[in-house]
Amino acid sequence: MNPIQLFDPASSTYTYLLFDPVSREALIIDPVDEQVERDLRVLREYGLNLLWAVETHAHADHITSAGLLAEHAGARTAAPAACGILTAAVQLQHDATLGFGSQQIQALHTPGHTAGSMSYVWESEGRRHVFTGDTLLINSCGRTDFQSGSAEALYRSLTQVLFALPDDTLVWPAHDYQGRSHSTIGAEKATNARVAGKSLAEFMAIMDSLNLPKPKRIEEAVPANLQSGLRHDADGAALMAVRAAEGYAGNVTPQLAWSWVQAGEAVLVDVRSDAEREWVGFVPGGVGVAWKQWPGMIANPDFDAAVHAAVPAGKKAVMLCRSGVRSIAAARRATELGLEAYNILEGFEGDPDALAHRGRKGGWRYHGLPWRQG
Numbered sequence: 001m002n003p004i005q006l007f008d009p010a011s012s013t014y015t016y017l018l019f020d021p022v023s024r025e026a027l028i029i030d031p032v033d034e035q036v037e038r039d040l041r042v043l044r045e046y047g048l049n050l051l052w053a054v055e056t057h058a059h060a061d062h063i064t065s066a067g068l069l070a071e072h073a074g075a076r077t078a079a080p081a082a083c084g085i086l087t088a089a090v091q092l093q094h095d096a097t098l099g100f101g102s103q104q105i106q107a108l109h110t111p112g113h114t115a116g117s118m119s120y121v122w123e124s125e126g127r128r129h130v131f132t133g134d135t136l137l138i139n140s141c142g143r144t145d146f147q148s149g150s151a152e153a154l155y156r157s158l159t160q161v162l163f164a165l166p167d168d169t170l171v172w173p174a175h176d177y178q179g180r181s182h183s184t185i186g187a188e189k190a191t192n193a194r195v196a197g198k199s200l201a202e203f204m205a206i207m208d209s210l211n212l213p214k215p216k217r218i219e220e221a222v223p224a225n226l227q228s229g230l231r232h233d234a235d236g237a238a239l240m241a242v243r244a245a246e247g248y249a250g251n252v253t254p255q256l257a258w259s260w261v262q263a264g265e266a267v268l269v270d271v272r273s274d275a276e277r278e279w280v281g282f283v284p285g286g287v288g289v290a291w292k293q294w295p296g297m298i299a300n301p302d303f304d305a306a307v308h309a310a311v312p313a314g315k316k317a318v319m320l321c322r323s324g325v326r327s328i329a330a331a332r333r334a335t336e337l338g339l340e341a342y343n344i345l346e347g348f349e350g351d352p353d354a355l356a357h358r359g360r361k362g363g364w365r366y367h368g369l370p371w372r373q374g
């Protein structure tokens, strides 16, 4: 079985969805923020349970949806350890494996495009596949002129790591700009214009003379990708909320949510973990129904029953979390359960500022609304 190959036309990025046909457990590689609705739909259509959202590196040309998939689909995030994506739940070292059902992928450290870049090998039904990120592209390779890139390291990764795989290994790159879907190690070894038959010196001269323009979105994408794509800037949060407002009743400010609660029109459902409510503080009169629980941030199996019990018929549900991400996922689930559910923008603590301090850029407490410490 081949992976499901998905394409983002704006960035020419390929996203790959791999699954085990028996358990229906799945893993996604390099998911794209703008395509999260499509990817959730594909998961539903195939009846898949997404266990992992995995990056090949910290991308400069698009923002990952890994953080969103963690909330909306319950995936765990994994990223190469040397990429500095510290929000990823699993920091992958060379040779590490990630399992889904009876399947697994194996990480190969293939630095060069970035110092942390990895490729992933998947063997399925006697066929070997490699997901090469921006390390090896069809008849090309990733650039090495920014983001800790190194042409020398890339040459080694291509010729000694990837080209050491059997010739019939299928190559699935992170991008193609000409509509090609995949290649093989044998074909790339024989004909890749950048590296086939080239010495290290020749390769370095080629890489040195590319003179590529800076990626359009690098300033925005790299910082976001270092946080699994959960953008903690006002624009990012607003964009995310607008896009995700499909699937639930809408987004409300903390002030509007509180006025509804006071008027008896709405129940405030606090979807943070019990530990956060206890330690950080809570809204008097709100009902705690955790979306995920500490430790491990595991999905709360009682969420559906508890949210039903918390919100009487005819009342709205206004969902509060830390900064307005989990509450979107929870509002959507509550909507599926038949409730009129809203997301409270900015959450309890708001987004972090430049020094990573929360509570200074909006949120329930910032707006002076009532709260108490446990």
Ligand SMILES: [Fe+2]
Residues within 6 Å of the ligand: 057, 058, 059, 060, 061, 113, 134, 142
């Ligand atoms: Fe890249």
